[in-house]
Amino acid sequence: MITLTGLQKVYQGESGIVTALDNVSLAIEQGEIFGIIGKSGAGKSTLIRCINLLERPTAGRVIVDGQDMTALSERELREARKSMGMIFQHFNLLSSRTVLENVSFPLEIAGVSRNEREKKVIPLLELVGLADKRDVYPAQLSGGQKQRVGIARALASQPKVLLCDEATSALDPQTTESILALLKDINKKLRLTIILITHEMHVIKAICDRVAVIEGGHLVETGKVFDVFTNPQSLTAQDFIKTVVNNKVPEALSAVLSKTPTAGGNLVVRLSFFGEATNEPVIAGLIRKFAIDVNIISGNIDHLQDIPYGTLLMELSGNEKDTEAALHYLQDLDLRTEVIGYVARHAHAAS
């Protein structure tokens, strides 16, 4: 649906040249929700604005639905942009126009008659849950309602792609959730391809199918959200994931942790398990089969794209032979087992 090849964007900044994007290549499928995450200054806005050529790339190609956007004239580009709606962090609504007039605006510019405009816009207001606000002005709306107007306006020209530029960053957590649910609903109902940029991992976790991680203008990792969450390769992805998945070793424990076995010490392991494995009675099996004690330090089970995913940090206590055997038993199961270290018995207050 969208292919970016060797995208580069160089700005002439005040204190010299800034390479905002460097050799970015990416393929986004029709109908998917694709997230691009990065820290401030990573190049997210530049990247999303290069997709609809609001920014012209310095080098590389942007192919949307088979059409090379970088090869179009300004007039052709205006036409091509109709197939790409965009929503913004600060909504960008016209304050002197009502909700209905804001949503109608792109159609008005395209020369659609008032009657036809209303026919198209009323169902969109229903879709975003604002049918009763049609004659209200933006100043009388909440942030979430303003973003709903933004979404309806972006959908007015029946785009194939919706570009979301930090669309929930100005909203509180509950409103963010409702806007993300709306985007997911629209994605399903209209088979709309959605590309969103964000600096918040929970946004990616909530609705994206795939994610690309960008840092310093480079894509450092791309993959299915489930894969990136459960097995992040880049340090940047690992940092982002820490913000939403709590599988950290508590400070009190890491302070007394040794990387090498200590005589008579306990073994600390972290289990990560997905899908079917979350239903397995792993702990019961351990205790039944081996003469060891199991002390659970922390644990959680969450859902990623409807697949259960969990982590468990625990301490195994027993003689060396039994503990080793228990570790091998865990390593043979269909889950990921990481040895975190060894700790002298009663060296911390985890239990």
Ligand SMILES: Nc1ncnc2c1ncn2[C@@H]1O[C@H](COP(=O)(O)OP(=O)(O)OP(=O)(O)O)[C@@H](O)[C@H]1O
């Ligand atoms: N018009 C411009 N002129 C010069 N430099 C620019 C311009 N726009 C962006 N940059 C620079 O390009 C880099 C990437 O900026 P960009 O806005 O794409 O990052 P971002 O990831 O969206 O950041 P944020 O989350 O803070 O908005 C930054 O170093 C920025 O200062």
